[in-house]
Amino acid sequence: MLRRKKGEGSFGADRGRGERHVCRRPFEVVPIPRYRGSEVVHKELADLGRRCHERVGAFLREANEEVLQGRIGPLRQKVRDYLQKELKAIDALVRRLIPELSEREEARQ
Secondary structure, X not given: OOHHHOOEXXXXXXXXXXXXXXXXXXXXXXXXXXXXXXXXXXXXXXXHHHHHHHHHHHHHHHOOHHHHHOOHHHHHHHHXXXXXXXXXXXXXXXXXXXXXXXXXXXXXX
């Protein structure tokens, strides 16, 4: 969702890499509301975040040394693949919470 907003670094840019980390940029371009515990969507996001945290812990405990000692990029991809269901649910909840994101993506297509 934020990938289109992220800046590009020069390291590896010629090979489709060089993507920068997300820092303050989302807060500059997306109207992210403050957390309110009374909001159902906020609670669901918090629960999903907690579930992801627990699942990643389990994934890392079960991973073999080769995976853990390898490069960080492939490990991050394995974790994203492992959390695919949760990440899709998070994206759907964020779109409900910030309808402008869905509108912007529809306008680009």
